Amino acid sequence: MSPIRRRDFLFGVAATLGCLPAKAQGASSAPRVVSLDYGLAQTLIELGVPPIGLIDTTGWANWTVEPALPPNVANLGSSHEINMELLQLLRPDLIVSTPYLEWVRPQLEQIAPVKSFPIHALGSSPFPHIIDATRELGRVLGRATEAEALIDSSEVKLRAARAATSHLGKVAVITFIDERNIRIYGPGGIFQDVFDRLELENAWTRPTNEWGFGDIGMADLFDIGDARLFYMDPVPPDVLADLPGSPLWQSMPFAQSGHAQRMASVLMFGTLPAATRFARLLVEGSA
Template identity: 30%
Template structure:
């Protein structure tokens, strides 16, 4: 069953990354860009595409999209040269200049209000309506629900609440809360989020790592590109972080990141797949100080 699910997920992700007709749509929102991809539309240009590809390992958005620069400071000359027929995304600051190039519409999944999974579906359907891909959107939503059901079946059903964190630096973390994309994935998997305090507009709270011991639940650490490149090694030598892990008896899960945590349905499913695989793995106890001598 696990092999079948893995193969099915691989085939789905492969088709997402490399299929799709080229349409002259530019976007300044990564959730929009990856949702266009599952609707079989390869966006012409995407803001900060290189950074996005660092997170997703180039496995969601078509690899021949063009980098458009920063969302707050787009390369207007390049955008004008590409001559898009439509510019999409939550990009309010340079809107005046962009509207001189092509029709511009602000569309975003965030902030999420109400049920996150329903918000993801509504966002996908609204975007599909705008680009004429209604049937494709309904089909993909149905397929994603089926894949989430298969992932949920693999879980034991008695998992403890999860604390999903992403390191901002070696002293602070972002915790994903109830109005986040990842909450929608947890809901579909039948898992509980241990964090229920107020969050920002993308569903994230910032806390110091010395606050984590007071939160009951199992730690889930997102190994972001920033974590992998600079923070992970420092934490391995950090006394406070190692003490926290010993306090929890090493009961932490580390997730490889090949998704954007504030993306759309494709990222939600990739996160869920990585999480279920990690939860299935046996826990390795954190070595105590006495056992290291």
């Protein structure tokens, strides 16, 4: 069957059944899904439908970490240069993406149906959109029960983390870009969403962009005072080596009180697995 005819056939199936073929509807195997986004891939894995292909699989261990990426997931290259030949060879039933790859959608639709999920950079909290995307993926893939279970278990984990972090007070989270430039997180991003659910106050009160972060210099961190500061992996090696001897860093109230500590990486544009990972790491860091 040609790619275009196969696409039309699958759209017809989706329209008739309300979702793509799945075991629950008599298919012999789970749908073959390709993800062009790490966050959507996180959810797919948790729903029991891991992607057969993903952009930049080599970066998963550095930026996403959880859940573990199955070893047989095909690497489709970067989001700016998707390997269309390999994608066609994979013969996916569905490609999941985000609005930021709409420029390549016409080519993708020659291979398989494309479903785009707007979650981040919408000028508001991404959390409701994460919940909506989780439910929609569950519906489309015949995993509605698993989707609700993921939502419920995530809420349980966040409630437990709220109790365990109640003593933290004001908190800030940053990423070092280099020795001079820092990314700090606030409203509009998943980290602020977790702060809100844990009832933690973000020590950074300046505006952030639609993605939920602001780019600042190290001296700007004086604004957070003696808050608990978490600096997230990956940290550039030269930055990590220079911090102990940096007069500016050592003069910060949070550094003088021992309230600055390193945190493992969390996907800032992630979904529920990223939110619960971030909450767990805050718990571990607050002990």
